[in-house]
Amino acid sequence: MSSWFQSPIATALRALVVLAAFLLVLERLDFFPASGAVADWIGLAAPAFYLWAFWSGAEIFAKTRSATDFGPALVSGLNRMGAGLMLGAWVAILAEPALRYLIDNGFTVMTGVRFEWTLANLALAFAGLTLLLLARRGRQIRAELDGFV
Amino acid sequence: MPVRVTLDVMLAKRKLRARDVAEKIGISETQLSLLRTGKVKGMRFDTLSKLCLVLDCKPGDILDYDIDNADLDA
Numbered sequence: 001m002s003s004w005f006q007s008p009i010a011t012a013l014r015a016l017v018v019l020a021a022f023l024l025v026l027e028r029l030d031f032f033p034a035s036g037a038v039a040d041w042i043g044l045a046a047p048a049f050y051l052w053a054f055w056s057g058a059e060i061f062a063k064t065r066s067a068t069d070f071g072p073a074l075v076s077g078l079n080r081m082g083a084g085l086m087l088g089a090w091v092a093i094l095a096e097p098a099l100r101y102l103i104d105n106g107f108t109v110m111t112g113v114r115f116e117w118t119l120a121n122l123a124l125a126f127a128g129l130t131l132l133l134l135a136r137r138g139r140q141i142r143a144e145l146d147g148f149v
Numbered sequence: 150m151p152v153r154v155t156l157d158v159m160l161a162k163r164k165l166r167a168r169d170v171a172e173k174i175g176i177s178e179t180q181l182s183l184l185r186t187g188k189v190k191g192m193r194f195d196t197l198s199k200l201c202l203v204l205d206c207k208p209g210d211i212l213d214y215d216i217d218n219a220d221l222d223a
Contacts, residue, residue, distance in 0.1 A: 147190035
């Protein structure tokens, strides 16, 4: 049986990701149907990374369901999840506001940097960084344990 | 660390082949080879137990220690 259906949690998480992605796109289509403003679609960048992080989380559940150790699947899943959260947060903090500003003024004003320093974004960036560090530490511990026969 | 694995001696005494022992205790031949040559960081207790059972010996028959005061500083 494929790992897709082996873990109910993984399947539920993946279904949630697909549904959330669908709803996000629908939201953009419904609320900004005629404007076609690129700036509105930029708002999808950060959630896309967050959904990727969720998807990676689902893979952890799918691949490490029966495993009890800190295996490669768990390490790589944590790594991707951390990267997804960090990238999403940094897009939300830096890239999205800056791009939105540039597009709104038609790239006529190229000076200044815009930030969106919200506590939620910072918390997500920190959580992502923590997961990345955990994954790195896990890889080191795994290598250390592999030295034992 | 002057702990030495003297597995080769026991294998010779028991007239057993490394391949057969590795198969019996459930590790790969490569892992057993690394163990025999002391190229591992350590040995799990369950591996040690299995080795003792298969070779009909005590842990002290597989491991040896050369006294080195520098070990306290490690």
